[in-house]
Amino acid sequence: MQMSDEEIQDVYVRIQTDLLVVGDSIITDRHHSSNGNYDDDDPQNQIGGVIPAFSLSGWLRHGMEKVVQEYGTTACHPGEANANFRKDGVYNRDLESGYHPKGNCLEDDSGNGCVILDLFGGFGNRPGKVMRRPIQFSPVRSSVDYTRGEAEGHYRRLNRNIVSRNEEDNREPLRNTGLDAVANLDGAWHLSFREAQPEFIALLAEAIDYLDAHNTDFMHQLGGARNFGGGIVDCELVNPLYDETELRRVFSRGRSSTDAMDEKDDEWADEYRPEFESALESRIEG
Ligand SMILES: [Zn+2]
Numbered sequence: 001m002q003m004s005d006e007e008i009q010d011v012y013v014r015i016q017t018d019l020l021v022v023g024d025s026i027i028t029d030r031h032h033s034s035n036g037n038y039d040d041d042d043p044q045n046q047i048g049g050v051i052p053a054f055s056l057s058g059w060l061r062h063g064m065e066k067v068v069q070e071y072g073t074t075a076c077h078p079g080e081a082n083a084n085f086r087k088d089g090v091y092n093r094d095l096e097s098g099y100h101p102k103g104n105c106l107e108d109d110s111g112n113g114c115v116i117l118d119l120f121g122g123f124g125n126r127p128g129k130v131m132r133r134p135i136q137f138s139p140v141r142s143s144v145d146y147t148r149g150e151a152e153g154h155y156r157r158l159n160r161n162i163v164s165r166n167e168e169d170n171r172e173p174l175r176n177t178g179l180d181a182v183a184n185l186d187g188a189w190h191l192s193f194r195e196a197q198p199e200f201i202a203l204l205a206e207a208i209d210y211l212d213a214h215n216t217d218f219m220h221q222l223g224g225a226r227n228f229g230g231g232i233v234d235c236e237l238v239n240p241l242y243d244e245t246e247l248r249r250v251f252s253r254g255r256s257s258t259d260a261m262d263e264k265d266d267e268w269a270d271e272y273r274p275e276f277e278s279a280l281e282s283r284i285e286g
Contacts, residue, residue, distance in 0.1 A: 007196040012149065012188040012238040012247060013208055015135070019230045021158070021181045022055040022223040047155040048138035051182060056189060057132040059222045059233075061120055063207035068116060069098040071284045076116040077102045108286075115203060115283055130200065131192040137182055144187065146251050147244045151187020155180070181230065186251065188238065199283040201240065202276035208237045239268050 027050040058078075065075035077099040079091065095101065103123035105114035112118045113126075121128030137144075137153035144150045158181050161173040193200050212235045214220040221231035238250055241264040249255055257265070 008201055008240045009193045009196045011191050011193075011201065011204065011240050012146070013191065013204075014187070014234075014236045014238055014250065015151065015189050016186045016234040017182075017222070017232060019156075019181055019183055020051070020153075020185055020223050020233075021179050021230045022051060027052070048136070048140070048153075049155050049182070051135040051137065051151075051185075053132040053134045055223045056135070057120075059211070059220070060132070060204075060207060061116070063211040063220065064116060064119070064203055065098070066210055067203060067206045068114070068284060071281070073284055074098055074100040074114075076100060076105060076114050076120075078120075115199060115280070119200060119203070127194070129194045129197075130204075131194065133190045133192070135187060135189055137185060137187060144251075146188040146248055149188050149190025151185050151189075152251075153182045153185035153187065156183045157181070179224075188247070188251070198276040198279035202273070202280035205237050205273060205276070206280075208235050211235055239264055241268050241272070 061078065065078075068075045075098060077091070077094055080102060100114075103113065103117065105117055106112075106123065108114075113123070117123060117126070119128050119130045133149050135149060135151050137151040137155075139152070139154045141152050144152050158179040160177050160179065162175050162177060163169075163171040164174050191204070211220050211233070215232050215234060218226055222233045223231045238247060239261070242250070242261065246258070246261050246264070249257065249261070
């Protein structure tokens with residue numbers, strides 16, 4: 001069997017989190033559903049929205065950088081070498097702790113650069129080979145299509161009081177700020193590879209395992225509000241061998257996997273993944 005020839009271009013990562021805050025960049029459809037009666041902290045709100053890919057992408061990239069570094073090599077620095085870093089020492093410190101300057105790897109033989117640059121692109125307008133999509137979420141479970149990279153989740157408006165730090169003010173509230181958040185998220189993040197390469201899938205699988213195992217580390221939480229326990233994400237690569245019906249079944253509560261799914265799990269773990277991982281190893285070790 002020529003497993004490497006199997007074209008795996010579309011994969012799904014299951015993402016579950018109690019609370020996710022991605023700054024003010026959650027896009028909601030509240031104006032469509034509110035019908036003029038919208039009250040933004042009513043827990044009965046039936047409001048969905050979109051989690052932009054930007055935070056998800058940064059979170060995944062950081063996990064992938066860790067995996068590459070654990071192979072004993074360096075990862076592409078995410079920032080431009082000539083960027084104006086706010087703290088002079090930061091960039092050089094990064095270069096001493098597991099990074100090479102972005103794009104330096106392009107001087108290698110292949111011209112594709114290291115695997116991180118190849119996937120994320122961005123140097124001299126190179127497109128990345130993994131397409132990270134936003135996640136559309138909805139509180140109405142029956143309308144969630146996991147095969148389209150959607151999730152069940154509730155929009156929440158969190159309110160925080162900013163209080164005065166002057167002692168004589170006795171912590172008087174100065175103003176109230178709101179944060180857009182998604183609560184009880186469970187869904188599928190859809191990633192597409194522009195080129196099917198076994199090392200890409202292996203790196204994704206290892207990074208997702210890493211992020212799941214380190215999900216309470218501050219550095220590996222997702223989005224903002226991490227000091228308040230937001231962004232602790234349970235994540236898992238859905239077996240890329242599953243068909244669409246099996247993918248949906250992963251998310252249906254109370255339904256266990258089928259025998260066919262169990263067989264695919266064995267096939268994935270015993271045959272595909274080890275072969276993909278050795279492709280990753282040879283790519284990383286050159
Ligand atoms: Zn690189």
